[in-house]
């Protein structure tokens with residue numbers, strides 16, 4: 001390692017230029033100071049592939065217990081409103097060991113790849129229906145018209161939520177994300193807390209119902225599949241895990257699709273290659289996951305003093321593992337800064353690693369593949385609308401475009 005560069009002072013993931021393109025900074029970090037401390041975020045940032053994997057592979061040393069620590073301060077009114085629901089209980093994402101398995105086992109079953117494959121025809125139907133709604137316009141904002149609604153509808157179908165409530169669920173999801181991740185006015189914070197409670201009560205109703213009359217959906221799995229029959233998941237535990245999973249699944253997949261289209265259409269040769277050789281779509285999805293995934297950073301907490309990449313991390317300290325940086329580590333990926341739609345092997349860790357590996361990855365892969373198959377077939381003549389300004393949404397863990405305008409000549 002070269003002389004300490006104090007990169008922590010420069011690390012500003014929520015602001016440009018890092019927000020729009022963090023990779024030059026991460027390349028420096030991996031070479032100059034692969035594990036650095038950010039005072040602003042009060043966390044040790046881990047940037048090398050091997051170190052990131054080593055951290056998340058040791059849940060007994062680096063716990064997930066604080067992964068959901070709120071980045072904003074709640075007002076007393078917000079706390080009062082939240083007390084009308086079930087609050088922020090432990091769930092799949094912020095537990096370790098045996099406790100984590102209680103949440104994980106039913107979801108492992110609910111998201112089995114074989115089960116997901118049965119959804120393929122549905123995903124294709126929804127993708128084509130959405131394309132029909134804008135095809136004749138010759139232009140669209142693809143995030144709100146396609147990349148958002150596609151995973152949202154598929155995930156709500158998996159949870160067997162009535163699709164008539166889709167708009168309501170979308171509003172709740174947006175409000176909950178804002179409540180936990182964005183600085184808001186007290187009035188807006190209270191409004192979002194009301195959405196949080198309303199969402200919890202709606203899912204609690206579904207969980208009660210499915211406990212007695214289970215169906216073939218994710219909530220029924222959580223109500224009936226038990227890792228430890230002596231300690232089945234309670235209704236509030238099901239509610240919070242279902243809520244987290246709905247949220248985790250839809251935003252991440254939306255962002256991945258937006259980024260995929262931005263990369264591919266940004267270099268028209270890539271889009272053309274994919275339209276002519278759709279057999280490369282699966283490796284393309286993996287390369288988008290590696291090159292610019294939708295989950296950049298995740299928290300862990302050191303349960304005892306430990307060493308990461310030669311740096312001593314004190315007991316109780318927070319760590320931020322950078323999956324984004326790990327996936328550009330040149331010791332693992334040849335020409336790591338190049339996008340290669342046929343890259344193989346591609347051992348990216350965009351879905352995490354170890355016990356918290358993304359349980360929804362088979363679904364994310366299915367939706368992304370079918371979405372790109374449908375778009376390359378129906379709109380090979382598509383291109384980026386010139387002159388638009390491209391912005392990412394400022395969020396610490398997640399990474400995705402706010403909007404993406406596309407155009408094409410309509411072929412009658």
Ligand code: HEM
Nearest residue numbers: 092093248249252253256295350351352356358359360364
């Ligand atoms: C491109 C899409 C996606 C990406 C990049 C992604 C990424 C990730 C990552 C990095 C983790 C590990 C977090 C950690 O280290 O603690 C994770 C966990 C998780 N993901 Fe995904 N995810 C995606 C899609 C989905 C979908 C579609 C669902 C479900 C509908 C989902 C549900 C979950 C859940 C429940 C966890 C927690 C698993 C656990 O803690 O055991 N994700 N995801």
